[in-house]
Amino acid sequence: MINSITSLNFTKNMSRESWVNLLLLVVIVSVPIIATLMDEVYYVNLSTRIIIIAMAAVGLNFALGFGGMVSFGHAAFFGLGGYVAGIAAFHSFEGTLFLGLIPASDQMLLIWPVALLGAAMIALLIGAISLRTQGVYFIMITLAFAQMIYYFSISLTTYGGEDGLSIILRNNFAIGNSNNPLHFFALCFFALLMSLWLSHRMVGSRFGAALTMAKLNETRLATAGIEPYSIRLVAFVVSAMITAFAGALFADLNGFVDPSMLSWHRSGEIIVIVVLGGVGRLFGPIAGAIAFVLLETFLGGFTDRWQLFLGLVLLGVVLFARGGLIGLMTGNARHG
Amino acid sequence: MTLALTLEQLLNGIQFGVMLFLMASGLTLIFGVMGLINLAHGSLYMVGAFVCAYVTGITGSFWLGLLAGALGAAIMGVIVEVLVIRRLYQRDHLDQVLATFALILILSEGTALVFGSQPLWLDIPSVLKGSIELGSVVYPVYRILIIIVGVLVALGLYLLISRTRIGMKIRAGENDREMIGALGVNISVLYTFVFAVGAALAGLAGSLVGALQSVEVGMGEPVLILAFVVIVIGGIGSIKGALIGAMLVGIVDTLGRVLLPSFFQWFMEPSAAASVGSALASMLIYLLMAIILAIKPKGLFPAND
Amino acid sequence: MVDSIMRIQKLYKSFGALKATDDVSLDLRKGEIHALIGPNGAGKSTLISQIAGSLKPDSGQIFLDGEDITQLSVAARAVKGLGRCFQVSSLAMPLSVRRNVMIASQAITGSSFRFWKAVESDKALIAAADEAIDMVGLLDRADEPASYLSHGERRQLEVGCALALKPKLLLLDEPMAGLGAGGSERLTGLLESLKLDIPILLIEHDMDAVFRLADRISVLVYGQIVAQGTSHKIRHDPLVREAYLGSSDLDVTGEVYD
Numbered sequence: 001m002i003n004s005i006t007s008l009n010f011t012k013n014m015s016r017e018s019w020v021n022l023l024l025l026v027v028i029v030s031v032p033i034i035a036t037l038m039d040e041v042y043y044v045n046l047s048t049r050i051i052i053i054a055m056a057a058v059g060l061n062f063a064l065g066f067g068g069m070v071s072f073g074h075a076a077f078f079g080l081g082g083y084v085a086g087i088a089a090f091h092s093f094e095g096t097l098f099l100g101l102i103p104a105s106d107q108m109l110l111i112w113p114v115a116l117l118g119a120a121m122i123a124l125l126i127g128a129i130s131l132r133t134q135g136v137y138f139i140m141i142t143l144a145f146a147q148m149i150y151y152f153s154i155s156l157t158t159y160g161g162e163d164g165l166s167i168i169l170r171n172n173f174a175i176g177n178s179n180n181p182l183h184f185f186a187l188c189f190f191a192l193l194m195s196l197w198l199s200h201r202m203v204g205s206r207f208g209a210a211l212t213m214a215k216l217n218e219t220r221l222a223t224a225g226i227e228p229y230s231i232r233l234v235a236f237v238v239s240a241m242i243t244a245f246a247g248a249l250f251a252d253l254n255g256f257v258d259p260s261m262l263s264w265h266r267s268g269e270i271i272v273i274v275v276l277g278g279v280g281r282l283f284g285p286i287a288g289a290i291a292f293v294l295l296e297t298f299l300g301g302f303t304d305r306w307q308l309f310l311g312l313v314l315l316g317v318v319l320f321a322r323g324g325l326i327g328l329m330t331g332n333a334r335h336g
Numbered sequence: 337m338t339l340a341l342t343l344e345q346l347l348n349g350i351q352f353g354v355m356l357f358l359m360a361s362g363l364t365l366i367f368g369v370m371g372l373i374n375l376a377h378g379s380l381y382m383v384g385a386f387v388c389a390y391v392t393g394i395t396g397s398f399w400l401g402l403l404a405g406a407l408g409a410a411i412m413g414v415i416v417e418v419l420v421i422r423r424l425y426q427r428d429h430l431d432q433v434l435a436t437f438a439l440i441l442i443l444s445e446g447t448a449l450v451f452g453s454q455p456l457w458l459d460i461p462s463v464l465k466g467s468i469e470l471g472s473v474v475y476p477v478y479r480i481l482i483i484i485v486g487v488l489v490a491l492g493l494y495l496l497i498s499r500t501r502i503g504m505k506i507r508a509g510e511n512d513r514e515m516i517g518a519l520g521v522n523i524s525v526l527y528t529f530v531f532a533v534g535a536a537l538a539g540l541a542g543s544l545v546g547a548l549q550s551v552e553v554g555m556g557e558p559v560l561i562l563a564f565v566v567i568v569i570g571g572i573g574s575i576k577g578a579l580i581g582a583m584l585v586g587i588v589d590t591l592g593r594v595l596l597p598s599f600f601q602w603f604m605e606p607s608a609a610a611s612v613g614s615a616l617a618s619m620l621i622y623l624l625m626a627i628i629l630a631i632k633p634k635g636l637f638p639a640n641d
Numbered sequence: 642m643v644d645s646i647m648r649i650q651k652l653y654k655s656f657g658a659l660k661a662t663d664d665v666s667l668d669l670r671k672g673e674i675h676a677l678i679g680p681n682g683a684g685k686s687t688l689i690s691q692i693a694g695s696l697k698p699d700s701g702q703i704f705l706d707g708e709d710i711t712q713l714s715v716a717a718r719a720v721k722g723l724g725r726c727f728q729v730s731s732l733a734m735p736l737s738v739r740r741n742v743m744i745a746s747q748a749i750t751g752s753s754f755r756f757w758k759a760v761e762s763d764k765a766l767i768a769a770a771d772e773a774i775d776m777v778g779l780l781d782r783a784d785e786p787a788s789y790l791s792h793g794e795r796r797q798l799e800v801g802c803a804l805a806l807k808p809k810l811l812l813l814d815e816p817m818a819g820l821g822a823g824g825s826e827r828l829t830g831l832l833e834s835l836k837l838d839i840p841i842l843l844i845e846h847d848m849d850a851v852f853r854l855a856d857r858i859s860v861l862v863y864g865q866i867v868a869q870g871t872s873h874k875i876r877h878d879p880l881v882r883e884a885y886l887g888s889s890d891l892d893v894t895g896e897v898y899d
Contacts, residue, residue, distance in 0.1 A: 064430070070430050129626055129630055130629075133634065135429055136373045136429055137568060137572065139429060140565075140572075143561060144564060145622060148622035151615075151618035151619055151622075154618070155615030202756050205750070205755055206747055206754075206766075209743065209744055210747065210753040213744050214733065216734075217731055219727070220802070221714040221744065222750050223715060223716075223802070224716075224747070224805075224806065225717075225720040225745065227714065227716040264561060270371075272437070275430070280826045295848065307441045307445050314435075314437070315420065315435055315442070318431050318435045319423060
């Protein structure tokens with residue numbers, strides 16, 4: 001057995017982290033089930049919202065946590081997924097053709113591959129340019145490109161421009177009824193599990209070993225005969241695809257998509273969620289998303305100025321609790 | 337399009353570029369000397385605009401307001417630097433991004449608490465309200481003032497950095513952080529000073545622009561991102577790069593918004609040309625950035641790494 | 642020419658007015674340790690960077706096993722068989738010894754674009770890494786994080802990482818720096834046992850080690866090779882004494898300069 005990641009006494013904390021992870025999953029599944037039994041649809045949808053936002057953060061965590069790439073532009077991919085779902089729903093509701101050429105579908109199983117492919121292509125372009133640089137350049141360039149796509153979404157007058165686009169009928173999934181809140185929750189939960197599993201497998205694979213080394217020591221990786229650039233680029237694309245998938249679900253959850261999904265605030269929030277949960281921890285995004293959505297919902301219920309408190313909490317985490325929430329719960333400092 | 341109109345737009349572009357330079361020079365100075373990426377720079381711009389609008393409202397003097405705007409942002413800069421920023425110099429970029437993102441939230445909400453969520457309006461003195469004739473172009477005096485201020489600031493920064501003892505220390509800090517300690521310079525005071533200078537420039541920019549548009553929470557954020565584009569194009573850490581990048585972005589953006597829609601009219605119907613043209617125009621500077629980075633990944637004037 | 646594994650031909654590199662590499666030619670033959678020595682500022686690290694691929698020369702060529710590698714990246718050169726160890730340790734400290742070596746084995750046992758199979762159950766990969774770890778005598782510490790190793794052991798691990806590439810040659814940048822007598826001796830023994838299979842280009846400050854290990858020596862001064870020859874010849878070359886060592890007494894035991 002290879003004790004790979006850190007020190008020997010780490011094993012103990014690993015298992016404690018697994019318990020925390022399991023607890024998170026149990027909580028996140030039981031809340032909507034109990035809420036359904038109590039006929040509280042609001043809490044089902046709130047749970048779904050947490051799940052989807054967590055998934056967007058799982059995507060970013062792959063690039064940021066495991067690959068050390070601080071992308072400040074992931075909202076672009078989140079929004080891109082959202083717009084694919086929204087535009088598909090729009091055209092199939094109206095019975096019109098996309099760009100006057102392509103028939104639209106309201107089948108999620110057709111919409112998702114398009115969203116994933118679209119995100120992959122955009123991420124490949126953005127990544128190819130921005131990964132030639134690192135550090136501060138990378139942060140600013142990803143931010144700038146995301147802003148470009150944001151302005152592009154505003155210019156989409158056919159799809160509501162600045163006002164956004166309503167999804168009148170939620171897109172359909174092959175099994176179950178996507179309009180049933182609990183069914184939709186189950187669908188999103190399954191998607192989240194898939195993305196976690198995918199991340200886990202990839203981080204443990206040859207590719208993941210190279211990605212870890214790209215983050216820890218780029219020179220070592222190149223000297224070992226592996227191009228850091230290609231490894232990072234592929235990781236960036238995968239990361240963008242996961243976040244875009246979450247975006248497609250988010251649009252269907254809200255029945256609405258608008259440019260604010262691509263705003264740089266949203267990019268910042270996704271980073272915040274990853275960091276709140278704990279950078280480079282597999283289940284960190286879930287803890288982060290729970291904390292974020294609860295703060296947003298309950299503080300937002302008390303005061304319009306809830307972001308003031310978010311700012312203070314965030315400042316506290318950055319300055320004093322670098323392991324994130326899971327780090328606090330397991331008494332373990334930040335990874336990597 | 338007539339020559340006069342093109343000239344006018346060119347002047348608008350320069351004026352926009354000057355404003356971006358005021359923002360970008362502070363950002364790039366702070367990065368060059370302290371290695372800090374400061375997302376909250378746009379918030380200092382906003383603070384400057386609010387203080388300027390408030391002081392102008394009370395005293396009735398725009399000039400006092402302008403001074404107060406720059407000074408207010410500088411004071412806020414010092415407070416923020418001492419409380420938060422100086423803990424970040426040794427941290428990685430992710431921590432810097434997060435902490436300064438948190439500062440944006442705090443400063444935005446704080447400003448809304450103090451000044452309310454309604455936009456404020458700044459009135460400029462009547463001397464500046466007119467227009468003057470420049471050859472065939474009639475151009476607003478106020479915008480010319482902004483251009484002049486920008487030229488003076490660029491000159492002032494050049495003199496500060498190349499001719500003064502403080503500038504020498506700043507250059508030493510850029511080149512060698514250890515040496516500056518060995519010289520017996522108090523680094524933390526120097527860093528606070530540099531941050532305050534950057535903040536004052538941002539506050540000045542906010543105050544000047546506040547009279548062209550409304551003064552509201554969140555006004556600093558689009559400007560911040562453009563300033564990032566500017567310093568990425570110019571080369572992070574280079575004041576000269578910031579100046580040239582700012583002019584390039586200001587002019588390309590302004591002319592693009594005017595020229596592109598009419599350009600597409602050559603081969604499209606007017607309404608389609610207008611929408612395609614304006615969509616492309618809003619993305620133009622980012623495309624410019626992409627092209628420059630594809631050729632020079634470290635920008636036009638990369639500072640010493 | 643047949644027996645040279647690497648050949649550097651008329652390499653030039655300048656930074657502004659400074660000629661950091663000025664018409665450098667040298668070769669590394671099978672079975673030898675070729676030492677490159679020179680005072681500080683002679684341009685050794687610039688030359689190494691060009692050989693390793695992190696810096697491109699202004700002109701000239703570098704051949705590895707007859708193939709021109711001048712334009713290849715660091716990673717591509719590594720795959721072609723150029724193993725390198727750094728002056729400043731480049732290990733990933735939080736990772737285990739084995740993980741540090743495995744990444745190098747990964748490049749030669751297949752693609753790194755395999756996304757599914759866990760490396761921890763990749764027997765071929767682990768076996769390849771363990772072989773290299775064994776060669777540098779660290780097998781009993783393979784599961785420990787690199788940060789637990791002593792300075793000397795980290796040097797051994799660096800060599801192990803390079804060996805995992807199954808390189809055609811090794812490029813060692815001051816491997817003896819900071820090693821105590823024991824560590825230095827162990828590493829010397831290791832290098833001597835390796836050189837028959839893998840020729841070594843050694844950049845080293847420790848003159849004792851150089852004269853003990855090297856079959857041939859090239860002396861670099863101001864970017865130029867001023868003398869080249871067998872260890873014996875260089876030791877007694879009056880030109881080298883005068884121009885570089887600045888002393889007629891070459892029976893020194895410590896570092897001649899620093």
